[in-house]
Amino acid sequence: MRPAVSIGILTLGAVAVVGAYLLGFAGAPAMAPWLLAIGATLVLTGLGLLGAGPRAPRLAAAVCVACACTMLGFAVALTLAPHAAGGPLMFGLPRATALMLLLTGGVPLVLLPLAYAWAFPHEVEGE
Amino acid sequence: MILAVGSAYFAACALIGWLAARRTKSAEDFFLAGRSVGLLPFAIAAMATTLSGFAFIGGPGLVYSIGLTALFIILPAALTNTYGALVLGARMRALGEKHALVTVPDALALRYGSRAVQGWSAVAILVGVIGYLGTNILALALVVRALVGVELTVALWLGTGVLLAYSASGGILAGIWVDVFQGALMAVASSIVFVFALDSGSGLAAITRAIEVVNPALVGPWGARGAMVALSFFFVFAVGSLGQPHIAHKYYMLKDARRLRWYPALMTVAMILAQLLFVGVGLAVKALVARGEMPALTTPDDATPQFLLRYVPEFVSALVFAGVAAAIMSTVNSFLNIGAAAITRDIPKALGRTLDATQGLRSARLWTVVLAATGAITAQLSGTLVAFLGIFGYGLFASTLVPALAIGLTWEGGTKAAALASIVTGLLMTLALEVTAYLRLISLPTGVTVSGLTLVTTLLTYLLVSGAGRFRRKPVR
Numbered sequence: 001m002r003p004a005v006s007i008g009i010l011t012l013g014a015v016a017v018v019g020a021y022l023l024g025f026a027g028a029p030a031m032a033p034w035l036l037a038i039g040a041t042l043v044l045t046g047l048g049l050l051g052a053g054p055r056a057p058r059l060a061a062a063v064c065v066a067c068a069c070t071m072l073g074f075a076v077a078l079t080l081a082p083h084a085a086g087g088p089l090m091f092g093l094p095r096a097t098a099l100m101l102l103l104t105g106g107v108p109l110v111l112l113p114l115a116y117a118w119a120f121p122h123e124v125e126g127e
Numbered sequence: 128m129i130l131a132v133g134s135a136y137f138a139a140c141a142l143i144g145w146l147a148a149r150r151t152k153s154a155e156d157f158f159l160a161g162r163s164v165g166l167l168p169f170a171i172a173a174m175a176t177t178l179s180g181f182a183f184i185g186g187p188g189l190v191y192s193i194g195l196t197a198l199f200i201i202l203p204a205a206l207t208n209t210y211g212a213l214v215l216g217a218r219m220r221a222l223g224e225k226h227a228l229v230t231v232p233d234a235l236a237l238r239y240g241s242r243a244v245q246g247w248s249a250v251a252i253l254v255g256v257i258g259y260l261g262t263n264i265l266a267l268a269l270v271v272r273a274l275v276g277v278e279l280t281v282a283l284w285l286g287t288g289v290l291l292a293y294s295a296s297g298g299i300l301a302g303i304w305v306d307v308f309q310g311a312l313m314a315v316a317s318s319i320v321f322v323f324a325l326d327s328g329s330g331l332a333a334i335t336r337a338i339e340v341v342n343p344a345l346v347g348p349w350g351a352r353g354a355m356v357a358l359s360f361f362f363v364f365a366v367g368s369l370g371q372p373h374i375a376h377k378y379y380m381l382k383d384a385r386r387l388r389w390y391p392a393l394m395t396v397a398m399i400l401a402q403l404l405f406v407g408v409g410l411a412v413k414a415l416v417a418r419g420e421m422p423a424l425t426t427p428d429d430a431t432p433q434f435l436l437r438y439v440p441e442f443v444s445a446l447v448f449a450g451v452a453a454a455i456m457s458t459v460n461s462f463l464n465i466g467a468a469a470i471t472r473d474i475p476k477a478l479g480r481t482l483d484a485t486q487g488l489r490s491a492r493l494w495t496v497v498l499a500a501t502g503a504i505t506a507q508l509s510g511t512l513v514a515f516l517g518i519f520g521y522g523l524f525a526s527t528l529v530p531a532l533a534i535g536l537t538w539e540g541g542t543k544a545a546a547l548a549s550i551v552t553g554l555l556m557t558l559a560l561e562v563t564a565y566l567r568l569i570s571l572p573t574g575v576t577v578s579g580l581t582l583v584t585t586l587l588t589y590l591l592v593s594g595a596g597r598f599r600r601k602p603v604r
Contacts, residue, residue, distance in 0.1 A: 043362070092335055
């Protein structure tokens with residue numbers, strides 16, 4: 001990924017985080033958590049792509065997939081109705097919690113270290 | 128039993144430190160363990176340094192009081208375990224070897240060709256270190272008091288003494304050796320207690336059902352404090368992890384750069400094991416209290432000690448208390464090391480002065496003692512100020528170092544002016560906002576934190592000043 005694109009994503013994310021905090025000062029309407037979730041994920045995507053560098057397509061892809069899963073996890077949690085006592089459980093946790101943890105925690109936790117090890121001889125060591 | 132395990136633990140730390148001290152011959156040994164650390168000790172030491180006593184005491188207490196909102200402090204590790212290697216690891220290791228770099232400000236000075244950047248970043252590190260030291264030494268004193276059963280003041284100086292026994296004599300070489308012992312202890316203790324936590328609550332589903340009767344939001348995806356607070360935690364702890372100098376400078380120590388390949392995977396396993404207690408105990412105690420099987424806690428920080436006293440065999444409790452001491456000591460050792468480096472190397476270099484190897488080692492040992500004593504005195508005298516000092520340490524490192532270090536090492540467009548602007552902005556803004564918030568002169572809305580606000584401001588400062596393009600650009604080579 002070209003550095004200019006990574007920096008653009010990072011900048012866009014930082015602006016979104018600022019927007020979320022400004023909305024926080026205005027009473028945090030429903031849009032504020034969405035902006036913060038999108039902003040934080042974009043900042044991390046930009047940093048990850050910068051870290052991968054311009055000649056590391058496998059690492060860049062892994063970063064994009066991990067960050068997309070993270071955002072998807074946040075979206076699930078923001079979209080599903082709040083958990084009520086006696087509601088359905090998944091893996092011993094409320095369904096929205098389990099789905100969010102699986103997408104935001106589980107997928108990147110497994111994907112990124114393995115992708116890094118896989119790409120290392122081709123995309124990190126030579127650089 | 129607890130006294131015996133505690134005494135054995137402190138004796139083992141002192142012994143390992145003494146052995147390492149015999150091999151510490153130069154400032155490079157003192158600050159970088161002679162660049163000779165293998166992958167496994169490197170990963171375990173990085174884990175032990177990353178986690179402080181908060182993972183064992185404050186964290187479970189926070190889960191007990193605000194539910195899964197607290198999880199967003201450790202959830203970013205899913206990304207950051209790899210991001211550390213991806214963004215900083217290979218670059219810092221390579222630059223360190225090629226240019227004989229020792230500290231994080233060394234890397235910044237090389238990147239931007241600026242003594243001012245080195246000096247200001249060293250000042251930011253020193254301010255953050257002093258804050259962290261007071262908090263962590265007080266936490267260590269509380270654990271030593273529980274382990275050994277002495278007065279708090281005696282515990283404070285006893286803990287500081289053991290720390291100095293290996294930090295001042297063996298530097299980071301001793302620190303790494305002790306970290307490996309301490310990290311293994313933390314992972315084992317945390318894993319065992321997690322099993323007891325699930326067992327005492329009759330499994331995760333039963334724990335969830337008991338908690339949701341009290342407040343379903345506690346086990347909801349954002350916890351009791353809601354989405355803004357949870358996401359703010361996530362932002363600060365995910366992005367901020369790339370600006371923690373006590374972790375970043377460990378990349379210089381790795382013996383062979385090729386070993387970085389499996390570092391994220393190993394670090395991930397180590398972190399999962401060491402953080403099981405964080406979530407497990409917090410949720411189990413909440414469920415036990417909800418069911419009336421445990422009395423309500425006087426303070427959330429009692430979650431781990433009360434659980435250990437009631438549901439875990441005494442020997443395991445003793446192991447966990449030693450694990451807490453281990454977590455604190457490994458973090459403090461690293462802070463002492465980077466603090467001494469800032470005073471003896473970075474600030475003098477920024478002012479155009481350098482010490483020879485012998486003077487450097489002697490000076491580093493002396494300043495390690497001075498910093499530890501300063502931290503102990505701060506802990507003894509300052510009361511609630513200690514908690515305040517600890518709070519702003521992480522945020523200060525994040526806001527001052529993430530833009531210049533994490534973006535600067537990966538993007539050629541970052542400029543010296545941008546690095547200086549972001550470091551100074553982060554330092555002044557963190558100090559001003561944290562002090563005014565501590566004095567209750569300002570009040571931020573829910574979900575808007577000083578650390579988050581400052582971090583995003585310095586990120587944009589760096590990007591905007593670099594983007595202005597009015598300064599000479601110097602690529603990384």
